[in-house]
Structures are given as C-alpha cells and as structure tokens.
Amino acid sequence: MNSSALELEVPKHAAPDTVRRILDQAKQDRRTSLTAPEAKAICDAYGITVPREALATSADEAAARAADMGFPVVLKIVSRDILHKTEAGGVLVGLKSVDEVRAGYDTILANAKAYNANAEIAGVQVQQMLTSGQEVIIGAVTDDSFGKLVAFGMGGILVEVLKDITFRLAPIDKDEALGMIDGIQAAEMLRGVRGGEPADRAALADMIARVSRLVDDFPEIAELDLNPVFAMANGAIAADVRIVLDFAPKEVRPRPGQAEILAAMNRIMRPRAVAVIGASAENGKIGNSVMKNIINGGYPGEIYPIHPQAAEIMGYKAYKSVKDVPSEIDVAVFAIPAKFVAGALKECGEKGIAGAVLIPSGFAETGNEEGQRELQEIGRKYNIRLMGPNIYGFYYLPAKLCATFCTPYDVRGHAALSSQSGGIGMAIIGFSRSAKMGVSAIVGLGNKSDLDEDDLLTFFEADDETHIVAQHLEDLKDGRSFADVARRVTKKKPVVVLKAGRTAAGAKAASSHTGALAGNDRIYEDVFKQVGVIRARSLREMLDFARGIPKLPTPAGENVVIITGAGGSGVLLSDACVDYGLKLMAMPEDLDTAFRKFIPPFGAAGNPVDITGGEPPSTYQNTIRLGLEDPRIHALILGYWHTIITPPMVFANLVVQVVEEFRAKGIEKPIVASLAGDVEVEEAAEFLYEHGIPSYAYSTEIPVAVLGAKYNWARGAGLIR
Missing domain, CATH: 3.40.50.720 (NAD(P)-binding Rossmann-like Domain)
Structure with missing residues (x-):
C-alpha cells in the first residue's frame, strides 16, 4: 500500500502553488488523472466546497475516521490506476456504523484487486455522506476548437437521458454562471417546486465560476467532474470530484x-x-x-x-x-x-x-x-x-469588385454574407438577387487554409458599408478566436451564423461524465448564445435574417402585441412567439378598453387583438395607430387575412401610411407582418418589405422568427432595458 497521496493542508494564499505542485507530481508520475485526495486538495485551494473526508490505510483507521465525522459515510477506493471507481466496485454508500465501515473497507480492497490486480492502492477515502439537496453536475471539458469550457446541468436522469446540460467558454463570472443555471430546461426545479426549498443559486454560481477559473488557470486539466453536487437551501457541496489530465503540448494556431x-x-x-x-x-x-x-x-x-x-x-x-x-x-x-x-x-x-x-x-x-x-x-x-x-471567390460591392467566376452581382446594400460551401454561395447569390437584398459582400471561404470567419468579422466590424453579417460554416478552425471577435462585433452589429452538421456525431471519447455529454452541436449552440451570435436553423432562415433584421428598429422593451384579422392566425402567431423567445404583453385594462373601441363586440381584445376579418381598412388603421402611440407597446406583429372589404394592397398601403406618419413624428417600433390569402398577398408583402416592414405571405413563423432574431441580438448587445 502506497501512502504518497496524502491529505494536504492548503493555505488559501498558496492556492496556485498548491495546484501546481500536485499537477507537477502527476506529470512526473506520467499519470492522466488525479486521486480523490489530490482532487479534494485542488478543490480546497480554489474554494470549491467538498464534504469532510479522510484517507484511511486500514479498516480500523477507516472506522475511526467515520466515527469522527459522523454517519452515514461513503467509502471510495483511492488508486491512481482506477479512474472509474464505481465500475471497479470501489464505492460503497450509506454505511451507518463502525462495523459496516470495517467490513466495507475489506470489501472495497478485494473488489479493487479483482478489477486490477496490479493497481497501486493508496488507501480508502472515507467521506461524509450528503443526504439532502438537489443533485446537479458541474464540470469542465477541453474542446479542440473552443478550448476550455465549463458545464452545468441537473443530475440524475435529466442529464443522463435528456442531456439537460449547458456550456460556456471559461472563464466566466458569477453573472454568467447564473445565466447557465437559468439556461437549462429544468431551471425551475432549482427555484423550488411543490413546496420544496429553492436551491442556493448564488452558491452554485460561485462554484461554477471557480471551476471555470481553475481550468483556465491550469490548461493541463483536460476534464473535470463535480458529480453530483448537492445544491441545498444554504450552500452547495460537490460530493465527488474527478480530474483528468493531458500534458501533451497544444498546437498554437x-x-x-x-x-x-x-x-x-x-x-x-x-x-x-x-x-x-x-x-x-x-x-x-x-x-x-x-x-x-x-x-x-x-x-x-x-x-x-x-x-x-x-x-x-x-x-x-x-x-x-x-x-x-x-x-x-x-x-x-x-x-x-x-x-x-x-x-x-x-x-x-x-x-x-x-x-x-x-x-x-x-x-x-x-x-x-x-x-x-x-x-x-x-x-x-x-x-x-x-x-x-x-472557393468561388468574393464580391465587395463598395469597391465594385467581383473577384469571382460566378455571375455578376450589383444590388448594393449593407448585408455581408459568407459561406464555406460553393453551393451555398450560389444560393446566397440567387436569393439576394431574387429578393432584391442589397449586399456589401459575398465571400467564399472553402477550405479555410488561412482566412476564416473571424478575419471577415474583424473587417466587417470596421466596415461602415456593412450593417449585418451572416455566415454559413461547417466548422470553426479556431472557435475561441471566433468567439472573442464575435463577442466584440455583436455589441455593434448583428451576426447570424448557420452552423451545418447539427446531427453529426458528438465529441471524441471522453474520460469524464461531462466530457461524454459535450456533443459538438451543444457546444456551438451555447457558445453562440454566450457571445451574442444569432443562430439560424436553415439556409432560408439565415437569408431571411440577413434581409429582415436590418429593416427593424431596435425595440425599446420586451412587450409585443399581435393585431390580427383572423383568430387562427393569432393562435399560430402566439405559438411562434413562444418558439422564438418573444414576450406577449399582458394587456393593461385601460389599453384593452382602448382597443375594444375599434373592434366589433364579437372580436377579441386582450393579446392577440382579433379585429375579425369583416372589418374595414379603418379598423386596421386605428388599431395599428394605437399600437404605435402607446409607449408600453414595444413591437407589433400584424396578421392579415385576405378579404374583399380590405384587399391585400389596400392593407399594405394603409400600414405604410400609418408607419410613415409615426416615423415623421420620430416614433419607430419593430413591425412584422404575416399575410394569408390568394396570390395577391405576395405583391402586398413585397410592397411592405420595400417600405421597411418585413412581411411574408403564407407564413406565420418567418416574420416572428425575424422579430425574435432582432430581439435576441438587442438583448445580447445590452440595448433593451
């Protein structure tokens, strides 16, 4: 039995030195993981709370240690040769007496020898058993493109089956950590449900931030698991710690x-x-x-x-x-x-x-x-x-440069688009021409032997001719560099990304639980969100975002109101608002009364405001005017239904008339429109678009998606109160 892995007394002021000493010893020993006592010492050094525990090298010592800390306790094998302790039968939980601890000690040693006869065993870890609190997982992984990432998710079946976990680039602060906690599907469970006590979210956020700082400070820590962490009403404790190491030098791009x-x-x-x-x-x-x-x-x-x-x-x-x-x-x-x-x-x-x-x-x-x-x-x-x-080359219209073998393009505007694929580049050109979407640039990146998306972002950030950037990509050669640049650019201009390969296989084989959950697309999703990038789910969505987002003024707040001429349209538009993260305004009583003045008794105020299909153009005018007048309403979604009383172009003209009336007064709000009807609605939608109102025939999803994308950018840029 080897007793080299001892409990370490760690002065708080010597935290980095303590960690460095442990990691250097592991490197000297040619190890790829730390023992539990070493991992505990590192947690202590960084203020990551773990249970009371002690290393025992005999059954009697284990019993004495357990009696001192109080029952129940957990026993775990300590061996640098056994990383997955449970698989080796090296973990026993819920031991309630000194006799159970003595017997458990002998059982664990026998199991470990049966699992790996040559394993070097330092002893058995006796640990205070935690019996209360919500189980969560906090961890960190190293991604080939993005580097160090910190992770958070619910424990148990929610993380195992539902993959309810979220990632952020490390390091992060406590505010970002709180955002991670709120970002999982089961976030409400931590706020207390059915009479349960809420978890100490501040303590969890503090632990996440400390883990992120640890792995950023020490690149050798390839993977880290705190699993489970017990989130209690007052505090959080990591019941088990696993740290995987990688000392191989990293290629610097x-x-x-x-x-x-x-x-x-x-x-x-x-x-x-x-x-x-x-x-x-x-x-x-x-x-x-x-x-x-x-x-x-x-x-x-x-x-x-x-x-x-x-x-x-x-x-x-x-x-x-x-x-x-x-x-x-x-x-x-x-x-x-x-x-x-x-x-x-x-x-x-x-x-x-x-x-x-x-x-x-x-x-x-x-x-x-x-x-x-x-x-x-x-x-x-x-x-x-x-x-x-x-590649197909590139277009940069402010310089009148078409450095490409593709068809010429001369509709000048302010959207810069790029693609990794030549075929997608052709689609970008075709859509832009068909939709009369003015562009500043269209760029092919192909194999990306050198220039890539973050080089383009750096240029377009400083380019006064570019107001929005939309990029199709299959991978990022240097995700960390892209994220650093995108975080800066998105504060000034919207950045839309269509990431191909969402259904591709996940990350490489991992030694930690967190690593096994780190699917490639999940990481892209969370990092894009972290740095303010708008993610498009399809080519058409990317193109619609590139065309529509610049048309919309920045909203002053979150309150969205739907005005529709058809109840069915209102329901679908409401569903789309949920899907795209928009907040339907809870209609104040006075505003509800004001809307009811303009709609028939059998219509519906509230939100959506259903004016019904039989109303004359004046009803649309009056309700839209009210929506623009009232400062509590921050954005409007219009649902038009084709009728004889208000034909499509009549509707389009009256909307433009009202919007321009208020623009002249200095009042601008984001407005999008969904038009349902016969083919005449296509002309009406195009007319509205030409006048700065993104409008779509035959769709209730696309206009709401465009408005939602504008909101996502504005939130990330800190422009919404």
Missing part, C-alpha cells in the same frame, strides 16, 4: 493581431490593383469569367492579367508573372490548376502581394493535405493572407 488583420483585409477587399493569375481570353475558362466579372462589375482600379504566353487579354496588357508587373499589386485571384498554385503563390510573396484568392480545388477537400500545408507555409513565410482554396 498562428494568429495576427487585429491591426494586422485589418491592414491585410483592406488591401484584399479594397484593392488598388488586382492580378488575375490564369486570366484567359477563351470563353468557358474560369480565368475568362473572373476577368469579365472584374471588368464588367465596374472595378475602377488596375487590372493585371497573368498568362505565360498572351500579350494582352480583353484589352489589358498581360504579364508572364506578377513579378513582371511594374506596379504594386494588392490581391491576386488564382484561376490555374492546383499543381501550379504553390509556385505562383511564392512569386506573389516575392512581389509583396497582401492576399491570394485561391479559386482552384484539389487540396485538402480531395485528401491533398500536404499540398494545402505547402500553401500555408508559403503564406506564413511571405505574410500573404490566403482566401480558400476551393
């Missing part, structure tokens, strides 16, 4: 500073001179399409076609190499086969070109990882930022 990123991105997106490597005069060639788009898009800067034989292409003098161009070049668009890219990229580096738009495929997406690494090495050596490879 090269990351330029914000100023450096902006300098390069400005040269790429707003270049004074563009080279097209592989430019061609032959129709059907990618290099031909790129040249045509740049020229026909009205790009005012210098254009340098690069071709090994041609003297001129499309009226522009051609050069054999970028190095032969006598002037400075900001960005080069590549339209040559993959096997020639590395050589041409090196020449770009020698020329001092800031960015390379790598259209060619044939790299990591086809298994050519080595070829892609070569490009990355060249890029780092010469400080060239790489967009792609395997």
